[in-house]
Amino acid sequence: MSVAVTDARSAYAHGVQRLVASYRAIPAGATVRLAKPTSNLFRARAKSTAAGLDTSGLTHVIAVDPETRTAEVAGMCTYEDLVAATLPHGLSPLVVPQLKTITLGGAVTGLGIESASFRNGLPHESVLEMDILTGTGDIVRAAPDENPDLFRTFPNSYGTLGYSVRLKIELEPVKPFVALRHLRFHSLSTLIATMDRIVDTGSLDGEQVDYLDGVVFSAEESYLCVGTRSATPGPVSDYTGEHIFYRSIQHDCPTEGGQKHDRLTAHDYFWRWDTDWFWCSRAFGAQNPKVRRWWPRRLRRSSFYWKLVGYDQRFGIADRIEKHHGRPPRERVVQDVEVPIERTVEFLQWFLDTIPIEPLWLCPLRLRDDNSWSLYPLRPHRTYVNVGFWSSVPVGPEEGHTNKLIERRISELEGHKSLYSDAFYSADEFDALYGGEIYRTVKKTYDPDSRFLDLYAKAVRRQ
Numbered sequence: 001m002s003v004a005v006t007d008a009r010s011a012y013a014h015g016v017q018r019l020v021a022s023y024r025a026i027p028a029g030a031t032v033r034l035a036k037p038t039s040n041l042f043r044a045r046a047k048s049t050a051a052g053l054d055t056s057g058l059t060h061v062i063a064v065d066p067e068t069r070t071a072e073v074a075g076m077c078t079y080e081d082l083v084a085a086t087l088p089h090g091l092s093p094l095v096v097p098q099l100k101t102i103t104l105g106g107a108v109t110g111l112g113i114e115s116a117s118f119r120n121g122l123p124h125e126s127v128l129e130m131d132i133l134t135g136t137g138d139i140v141r142a143a144p145d146e147n148p149d150l151f152r153t154f155p156n157s158y159g160t161l162g163y164s165v166r167l168k169i170e171l172e173p174v175k176p177f178v179a180l181r182h183l184r185f186h187s188l189s190t191l192i193a194t195m196d197r198i199v200d201t202g203s204l205d206g207e208q209v210d211y212l213d214g215v216v217f218s219a220e221e222s223y224l225c226v227g228t229r230s231a232t233p234g235p236v237s238d239y240t241g242e243h244i245f246y247r248s249i250q251h252d253c254p255t256e257g258g259q260k261h262d263r264l265t266a267h268d269y270f271w272r273w274d275t276d277w278f279w280c281s282r283a284f285g286a287q288n289p290k291v292r293r294w295w296p297r298r299l300r301r302s303s304f305y306w307k308l309v310g311y312d313q314r315f316g317i318a319d320r321i322e323k324h325h326g327r328p329p330r331e332r333v334v335q336d337v338e339v340p341i342e343r344t345v346e347f348l349q350w351f352l353d354t355i356p357i358e359p360l361w362l363c364p365l366r367l368r369d370d371n372s373w374s375l376y377p378l379r380p381h382r383t384y385v386n387v388g389f390w391s392s393v394p395v396g397p398e399e400g401h402t403n404k405l406i407e408r409r410i411s412e413l414e415g416h417k418s419l420y421s422d423a424f425y426s427a428d429e430f431d432a433l434y435g436g437e438i439y440r441t442v443k444k445t446y447d448p449d450s451r452f453l454d455l456y457a458k459a460v461r462r463q
Contacts, residue, residue: 008062012074015057016131016139016165022054023137032135032451034163053133058165061085069171070128075105075164083270091171092266094120098273099302105164109157111376111418113336113386115211115227117365118199120172124155125368131166135447139165153435153442156375158419160455161446175229177236178211178269180262183224184253188345191222192385194257196341198226199364199383211269214362215249219352223249227269236263240297244287245272246279246359277302279359280390284308330392332422333357333402338365339415341383347413348387355402361388374442375435375455376416384415400424419459430456 026032033052058074061082065071066089073082079093080100086092093104097112104123106112108130112123120126129143132150140162142151154161181204185191191214198209204226211227239245251260264272276287284305285291333355339347341364348360363386367373370380378384393402404424410417416433417423425433439455 008060011057011060012062012166015055015059015074018054018057019133019165020137020139022052023133026053028449031453034159053163055163062166064089064091064171066091069173070168071171072166072168073104074166076103077105078103079107080271083267086171087174087267089171090173090175092174092270093123094126094170094172095123096270097123098271099277100271100274101303101306104167104169108155108164108167109159109161110420111156111336113363113365115213115225115363117363117386118212118383119202119210119366121365121368122155123169124373126170128168128170130154130164130168132162132164132446134162135449135451137451140446149442150446152372153374153439155373156419156434157439157455158458160452160458161442162452174266175231176266177230177232177234178227178264178266179230179232180264180269181226181228182249182251182260182262183226184251184258184260185222185224185256186220187256188216188219188222188348190256191216191224192341192345195224195362195364195385196383198224199341199366212364215246216348216352216360216362217250217358219349221250225249229266230263234263236265236268238268239264239272240268240275240300242289242292244276244279246276274302275300277305278361278388278390281305328394331395331400331402332392333406334390334421335403335406335417336386336388336420337406337410337415337417338378338384338386339410339413341385343413343415344385344387347409347415350409351387351389351406354405355389356393357389357391362386363388374438378416419455422462423460425460427456430460434459 023032034055055076058076060074060077062072062074064085069091071082071086078101079096082104083092083096095112095114095116097107098114102112107123108127129141130151132140132142132154134140140147140150142154144151150161183194185194195212195214198204198212203209208228209226210229212224214222214224216222237243237248239248248262251258281287281300286295286300351360364383365386366383367378367380396402400422403422407417407424434455443454
């Protein structure tokens with residue numbers, strides 16, 4: 001074992017000691033929360049003055065093993081740091097969520113997804129074992145062969161069953177570059193049919209496909225972004241400066257499936273969406289060429305835009321601007337939903353006809369194996385499409401009007417939605433979708449005194 005790994009394990013052990021000590025310092029009747037500088041959640045929640053858990057010593061990669069293609073990672077380590085540690089070995093996590101400050105623990109207790117998900121499923125499926133701080137104050141190992149009930153219910157529990165302090169995950173080989181083809185479609189049905197064939201075969205026109213996602217600008221203009229790993233050196237694009245990735249996808253073509261080619265380093269491919277928070281940086285003027293020229297490059301990243309959103313939520317800046325212009329306040333519609341691929345065209349057409357938001361992100365996924373994940377029960381061997389939409393609309397006749405419309409439509413189409421943002425389900429609806437009695441049984445086992453919030457209270461009641 002190298003000195004660096006020994007030091008990392010020692011730092012991790014000290015980090016766990018501080019975490020447990022901070023847990024024990026919180027009064028027995030107080031709610032337990034994390035104290036962390038970043039977040040990728042968009043749920044509003046009641047303000048809390050409670051002391052948070054000290055996770056400051058749990059932010060690093062503990063070890064990367066190129067022989068077994070595994071990594072041990074502290075729970076609060078960001079994917080930005082994780083990828084920086086694995087790429088020098090020619091390896092990457094099986095799924096790299098597209099925003100740099102998403103933590104590994106966050107992607108597992110929540111849900112992460114990216115363009116490798118049609119091959120590799122969701123981030124929690126590459127987890128071999130976890131150490132979890134439970135509501136009893138104990139560090140518990142969870143794996144398929146040890147505390148399997150906790151292991152299977154931890155994904156999508158959002159910290160209500162405990163917090164991961166260490167995770168051991170699988171890695172996969174990567175090459176230095178990613179060659180991209182952006183395929184334009186004039187009909188949604190043709191785009192989804194092409195996506196379905198790629199997912200089934202793992203290839204397009206006889207060429208292996210390693211990464212697959214897409215963007216819908218309108219019913220008549222949509223794209224698949226098809227990525228293939230490459231070791232061939234040559235010129236690469238850079239979307240951290242003047243140019244904007246999602247705009248680079250667009251091109252004119254009179255026929256379905258017309259192609260535009262691009263190349264990125266593997267590093268820049270993983271973070272291609274982060275610089276402009278997909279396309280959401282436009283809300284802050286960061287895509288205006290006159291503004292972009294003076295916007296510091298180090299602040300062109302999702303974590304900074306998220307801070308701006310936090311200021312808006314705190315001071316109601318956007319609503320004040322709308323009121324000044326004589327317009328109604330706006331409802332935040334920030335969601336990722338999974339729809340069976342055979343129902344995706346139906347959903348997209350309904351959405352485009354009903355909700356004034358564009359573009360939409362598309363990302364296909366399949367679970368890797370036959371195992372079920374109790375709190376987010378997608379069916380094995382079935383292809384789903386994640387549809388992401390992140391914007392706002394004028395408020396409706398009731399709180400959450402547009403979000404409720406989307407929730408009902410998703411349920412009608414046998415889909416699911418992630419819980420990182422606002423949710424409006426009734427308690428019975430929520431039970432049917434997110435674990436119900438299975439969740440409550442595991443909650444009683446590992447958090448018998450309810451030190452952590454209940455999932456419904458956290459996700460819907462915003463406590």
